Amino acid sequence: MLHEKTKSALRIRAMDARAAQLGFYQGQALADARAIEPKLIAVEAGREEEARAFRRLAEELMRYSPVVCVQETGEVFIDITGCQRLFGGEDVILEDLTSRIRRAGYSARAAIADTAGAAWALARYGEEGVVEQGAHDAAIASLPVEALRLPPALSDRLRRLGLKRVEQLYGMPRAPLTARFTKTLLLRLGQALGMEPEPLTPISPAPLYYSQRKLAEPVSTLEAVKSILAPLAQDLAGALVRDAAGARRFEVSLFRVDNHVTRVQVGASAPARDAVHIMRLFSNRLDDLQDDYDAGFGFELLRLSAFEVRPLAVRQRAAFDLKSDRAAQDEALAELKDRLSNWLGEKNVCRMRFRDTHLPERAAVFTPVIAPDDKPEHSPGAGARPVKLLPRPEEIEAIAEVPDGPPLRFKWRRVAYAVARANGPERIADEWQRKEASGATRDYYRIETPEGRRFWLFREGLYGRETASPRWFLHGFFA
Amino acid sequence: MQAIARRTELARLRRRITDIEKREFTGLSATDDLACGPVLLAPGAVHEFRAGDYRDAPAALGLVLALAGAAGMKRAQPVIWIGQTRDAFHEGVPYGCGLHFYGVDSALCIFVHARDVKAVLWAAEEAARHDAIVLVEFWKPHRLLDLTATRRLQLGAEGSGARLFLLRDARDEGPSAARTRWRVAPAPSAEDPLDQRGLGRPRWDAALEKSRDGDRGRWVLEWDHEHRRLIEAAPHSRRVVSAMADRSSEKDTAVA
Numbered sequence: 001m002l003h004e005k006t007k008s009a010l011r012i013r014a015m016d017a018r019a020a021q022l023g024f025y026q027g028q029a030l031a032d033a034r035a036i037e038p039k040l041i042a043v044e045a046g047r048e049e050e051a052r053a054f055r056r057l058a059e060e061l062m063r064y065s066p067v068v069c070v071q072e073t074g075e076v077f078i079d080i081t082g083c084q085r086l087f088g089g090e091d092v093i094l095e096d097l098t099s100r101i102r103r104a105g106y107s108a109r110a111a112i113a114d115t116a117g118a119a120w121a122l123a124r125y126g127e128e129g130v131v132e133q134g135a136h137d138a139a140i141a142s143l144p145v146e147a148l149r150l151p152p153a154l155s156d157r158l159r160r161l162g163l164k165r166v167e168q169l170y171g172m173p174r175a176p177l178t179a180r181f182t183k184t185l186l187l188r189l190g191q192a193l194g195m196e197p198e199p200l201t202p203i204s205p206a207p208l209y210y211s212q213r214k215l216a217e218p219v220s221t222l223e224a225v226k227s228i229l230a231p232l233a234q235d236l237a238g239a240l241v242r243d244a245a246g247a248r249r250f251e252v253s254l255f256r257v258d259n260h261v262t263r264v265q266v267g268a269s270a271p272a273r274d275a276v277h278i279m280r281l282f283s284n285r286l287d288d289l290q291d292d293y294d295a296g297f298g299f300e301l302l303r304l305s306a307f308e309v310r311p312l313a314v315r316q317r318a319a320f321d322l323k324s325d326r327a328a329q330d331e332a333l334a335e336l337k338d339r340l341s342n343w344l345g346e347k348n349v350c351r352m353r354f355r356d357t358h359l360p361e362r363a364a365v366f367t368p369v370i371a372p373d374d375k376p377e378h379s380p381g382a383g384a385r386p387v388k389l390l391p392r393p394e395e396i397e398a399i400a401e402v403p404d405g406p407p408l409r410f411k412w413r414r415v416a417y418a419v420a421r422a423n424g425p426e427r428i429a430d431e432w433q434r435k436e437a438s439g440a441t442r443d444y445y446r447i448e449t450p451e452g453r454r455f456w457l458f459r460e461g462l463y464g465r466e467t468a469s470p471r472w473f474l475h476g477f478f479a
Numbered sequence: 480m481q482a483i484a485r486r487t488e489l490a491r492l493r494r495r496i497t498d499i500e501k502r503e504f505t506g507l508s509a510t511d512d513l514a515c516g517p518v519l520l521a522p523g524a525v526h527e528f529r530a531g532d533y534r535d536a537p538a539a540l541g542l543v544l545a546l547a548g549a550a551g552m553k554r555a556q557p558v559i560w561i562g563q564t565r566d567a568f569h570e571g572v573p574y575g576c577g578l579h580f581y582g583v584d585s586a587l588c589i590f591v592h593a594r595d596v597k598a599v600l601w602a603a604e605e606a607a608r609h610d611a612i613v614l615v616e617f618w619k620p621h622r623l624l625d626l627t628a629t630r631r632l633q634l635g636a637e638g639s640g641a642r643l644f645l646l647r648d649a650r651d652e653g654p655s656a657a658r659t660r661w662r663v664a665p666a667p668s669a670e671d672p673l674d675q676r677g678l679g680r681p682r683w684d685a686a687l688e689k690s691r692d693g694d695r696g697r698w699v700l701e702w703d704h705e706h707r708r709l710i711e712a713a714p715h716s717r718r719v720v721s722a723m724a725d726r727s728s729e730k731d732t733a734v735a
Binding site for chain 1: 534536537540541542544557559564567568570571572573574575576577580581585588590591592593594598601602605606609610611665666667668674676677678682683
């Protein structure tokens with residue numbers, strides 16, 4: 001039995017079948033229950049823990065369909081549209097699902113119907129099982145009104161008015177119903193009957209395109225997995241070509257016999273759909289799994305999904321056409337980016353993004369080539385800037401002729417340098433609106449040593465106004 | 480003064496556009512010459528640039544960027560820049576705002592941060608198989624960068640037409656299959672006619688130490704960012720006569 005603190009008393013939250021037989025009920029004070037049955041085993045409920053465990057369970061249920069939604073802990077909706085064929089029928093899915101959950105040590109009630117609302121009603125208040133297509137309104141007709149997922153206050157009011165069963169609401173005129181019982185009633189009724197849409201938010205984004213294979217005989221070697229993935233990639237590529245689309249992210253889900261899911265994702269810098277390319281991306285990543293690769297008793301279901309689908313025109317390969325030559329090159333470059341990113345890590349293969357700021361270290365940042373380009377782009381300023389920048393400016397000892405002039409000599413990393421020529425200062429003020437701003441103004445100088453080494457130095461703080469003894473830093477290298 | 484400046488700038492841009500259009504129409508991209516001083520750097524090859532120590536490394540990098548920029552004038556090739564992440568705090572990281580000076584379009588650049596030497600070599604090999612300009616920073620001598628490794632890079636580049644610029648420490652005695660081997664040191668910059676005490680166009684002291692074609696030589700090279708070309712600097716690094724007489728010829732620079 002689980003209990004938790006509600007309304008300043010410990011109350012029963014959930015219990016097993018034996019406790020229910022003894023007449024305990026949900027919401028009963030734990031003290032009362034203890035008085036009735038002193039041998040009661042009660043454990044405090046952890047809502048978060050429960051939610052986590054349930055989510056894990058829900059993820060395992062993604063083997064039946066990629067669209068699995070959890071709206072409340074303890075309830076899960078699975079959209080199995082189009083998945084029946086793979087498993088050999090809806091009743092097979094239902095049977096497989098309930099027995100799988102029971103084996104995991106939970107009890108479960110499940111129903112399959114045309115609408116999420118009807119399935120919920122049947123699972124909670126009606127008979128478990130599969131309702132034939134189009135028969136859901138008859139199936140829930142005799143159920144109590146609570147089966148419509150109504151707030152308790154609303155169902156109480158309906159009951160007091162003698163509206164106890166769902167079918168009593170069927171023929172009622174809509175306007176008075178709305179007037180007396182708010183829109184919720186009509187919405188829930190409509191959703192159960194399939195007249196109102198019911199948006200479901202899946203626990204992980206549902207792929208627009210996926211292809212999957214259920215295996216009669218589970219496989220466990222990596223080679224076998226790859227050999228099954230290849231035709232899946234072909235299928236997926238075929239569907240993408242048909243719709244003139246490409247995807248920027250692909251995921252392989254390997255469903256183990258014992259309720260465990262291994263997922264591997266790869267990204268693409270540009271929409272991709274070439275089966276060979278997809279396989280090559282996964283090949284590296286699957287080999288990389290090594291220790292994480294645990295086939296257990298084998299995988300019984302493999303799914304390859306495509307996310308971030310974007311339009312991608314079908315390329316016509318015409319010989320001696322310069323345009324298509326360019327396109328082929330772009331494609332080859334995109335594939336190179338993907339290979340590098342997936343092998344070295346996405347954050348290690350970057351392009352430059354320029355930001356609207358004067359602070360040199362913030363003006364140009366590396367951003368992964370595999371990343372949605374939604375941030376605004378700026379162009380680099382026209383000022384003279386070094387080719388290499390130290391991530392952290394290094395403090396140097398500098399001697400200047402005048403307090404606000406370029407240095408004459410300086411010492412960096414224990415080596416002394418003379419300054420033969422200098423340009424500057426270029427004054428860059430720290431951005432006061434930034435949280436970590438130091439507030440000090442920087443005066444930048446380009447300097448050249450007699451040998452021709454060119455450095456970017458700055459003096460921090462305005463002499464006399466911001467500081468009495470300004471510090472000098474080396475920030476970058478000119479070529 | 481402003482109006483004149485604008486007009487010259489417009490004329491210059493128009494010239495460039497015509498150049499670009501001409502190239503597009505005639506498919507002139509086949510003229511893939513890239514000169515480093517009087518020496519042509521063949522496409523589809525590894526070219527090695529060595530610098531004395533870490534303080535000279537930026538100079539070698541600058542020369543290579545100038546070459547990339549000059550090559551980019553002819554056709555827009557991607558620039559793939561490969562280096563090791565752990566050196567970042569010592570040697571600095573590539574800085575996007577400084578690239579346009581060398582005519583390198585940062586939009587065409589891909590920056591690859593590799594964990595270790597093995598990853599650098601793997602990435603370089605992948606990149607070399609692509610028609611690109613590949614910059615590989617390899618400042619720490621390492622036994623993995625040997626004859627076999629450089630030959631693999633060379634083979635990859637031969638197949639694709641890529642130019643792979645390998646940046647190394649001059650003290651690295653490892654053998655290499657590179658097509659040319661240069662030693663680069665910084666040289667005092669050219670004179671800026673407007674500012675005697677300021678820095679002028681960057682210059683490098685470049686010595687061709689080895690070449691498969693048997694060339695040898697040593698030159699002072701200068702980057703002309705106006706025309707995006709690498710030129711041989713005049714033997715005198717500083718002009719002796721007054722800058723007055725040369726004003727007209729330096730107009731472009733003065734305007735910019």
